[in-house]
Amino acid sequence: MRICRSALAIGLRHPIYLGVYVLFLSLLGIFLTISSNDETAVTSGYAPAHASIAIIDRDGSALAGEFGAYLAEMHDAVDIEDESFELQDALATNLVDAVVIIPEGFGAECLDRGRAGGELPTIQIAYGSYTQGSALVETQAVRWVALAGAAAALEPDADAARVAELVAAAAPVRAETHVENLAQADGPAKPFQAYLNFSTYSITCSVVVCAGLVLTTMNGKRLRARALASPMRLRRLGVETLAACFVLVVCVWAVSGVVGVVASGVLTAGVGFAQVALALAAMLVFALVPLALAFALAQLRMSEEGLNALGNIGGMLMSFLGGAWVPLDVLSESVQAVARFAPTFWANDAIAAVLAVPELTVEVLTRYAIGVGVTALFAVAITCVGFAAIRSREA
Template identity: 20%
Template sequence: MQVYNLFLKIFKSKIGQIVMYIVIFLGITMLFLSKTSNSPSNDYKAQKLVVSINDKDNSLESKLLRNYISRNTKKYEISALDKETIQDDLFFRNVDAVIIIPKGFSKSFNSNNITSSINTYTLPNTMTANLTKNLVNKYLSTALSYHKQGYSSSESLIKAEKNAKIHGNIKLVSKKTTTFTMRYYFFSYLGYILICTCFVSGIPILKVLNSKKIDARIQCSSYRFSKKNFEIFLGIATLGLIVFIIFTILSFIILKKDVLTINGALLFLNAFGYIIMVLSLVYLFGQLVKKDVYVSGITNIVALCFSFLGGIFIPLNYLSDTVLKIAHFLPSYWYIRGCEFAENYNSGSFIETFHYISIELIYALVFYLIAVTIIKMKAKNSI
């Protein structure tokens, strides 16, 4: 097992680079951990606008309008109604809007002319400005419709408020959501980190073992060519197993009980199929790379290409149709599809996961066969 022992010896010298990528991965994971929640239902909270109301008309109609606005907003007492004070409170976000009901509002309402009877001060071109205007205009336009039908002004305003209280009941009919949990982000970004860690640690080892000096010594000894390749294959398998165990331990530390589910098991299976593909790709590039300086460049090109086009860095639903067609030729695309299925799995058959894993294994077989072909071609050229 001399070749295998040499593989492990060189692998020990690459531990520092593996640790570096693990730290990068943990940094990305912690970033998403701070921005995601496992309970999407708590993401939305109703908020009320902060509004200051001044009623100068003091009529029955203006009181009904003032009460309606007060019930649907948070009250704020402004110190003075001069232009400078209003602008200061709006600028410092003390208030979202200042509404002044002028004298003659009731007369304007009774004459069906209320479009310009309310003075509203807001920050221009902001969401709060639009919400304030919609709140007032919708209420008054509804009341005006009732008034035109023969109702009195007070009856119209009361009916408009009753209409405003009508809301539809919303029920969740499907638990499937595009807002993924931390568990999904952990395993999806694992697709990028697995390529980086396996490439920077595996390709340099294969470059050394495939060098002319090592190859010439093996040919001069009683060491068979098949035995050498078997031990190299065993070394690559050991590399993959060590990396997979490291990230498995990290998943239990970070995600805890979230991985102790059927969804977690499916994600682990999908990741295991993907790392086999990555190791096969390492074996292929190990036959092609001639210098250590090329390893970093190849690692970045492959990892970033797989990540941006395959859906790791950019969600698949944000990719254009043209990019998605290209992504179908990348194993990372099928890995992400597997992650999405595992994350959203609720009940029923999970054979779809094995469909994605089988595609990843087909890529692994193709890369391995290409590598073997290159090895045979090199052997023929050396004779």
């Protein structure tokens, strides 16, 4: 047990890695997955967004007046003097989200160019801090001008009032829109499932770096020389070192799992305890994969910088192929085929099998067992690579 305690002490000498890779990345996973899935709006219909705008009419024509009235009806109009300083101050202080400037000659140019088939006049819009609202105002302004040009072309003899009347009749026509509650459609366990998918990155980084440092240190030439000179067997040294690494893995897995369960509230959302337990068990099996990778890298005498680099790059790549960053359904078939050669794909598939259904069935458990089994085989295969490295070094 002395060797096991010494090995654990080596891992605890690097609290920065434990703090960054375990705690910080777990909290980041909450922000990126659970927070983004919380409180999906539930509404009975669609309501367009509103912005605060200042309308500066430098034309004064009847068509420009109708255009300004349309925007004022769609958004909250604020009266501001047509002075450069006043306009800039209104945008800087967020008094308005956008400033709409109707240039001189707008009404006449809109009618003439619309009938001639030329380029319609441009409305000047200055954006504020609320860029989405400003973009919406600009889109609506461009649409209104396009409708006015089309109305002028369809009725060449129509005056500004008639053109404005035609635009007023056409502008409210929109496609039917409804809001779907995606959170309910995905199920109550979706935030927890997304968090576990992201945790494949944090677990890979933390285990590869922390366990790799322990294994690299314990496999050092001086320590092994002292072990050979003592009555202690090398097998005992290796077994207790791996036991210490496994304790680190369990601690990392436990912290990550507790954070996810508490933050997502999955147990209070109606998801069964057995389903949550099976999902966490799948993550524990997956955690053996980066442990095996750390073992293989330690046999290759990987440095601390190399462990950090490969842990981050490997974790990022595996989590991507597991669908943590982008759903695999939206990727190409070639990427989906490559993803099947990553342990994260099978671990996440096992997690999805038990969390995406209301109850456990034989088919669900079979799919879960296949995913967990294939993930474990990845750990075994990578461990064999580490033993092969030992064999080649001793040969």
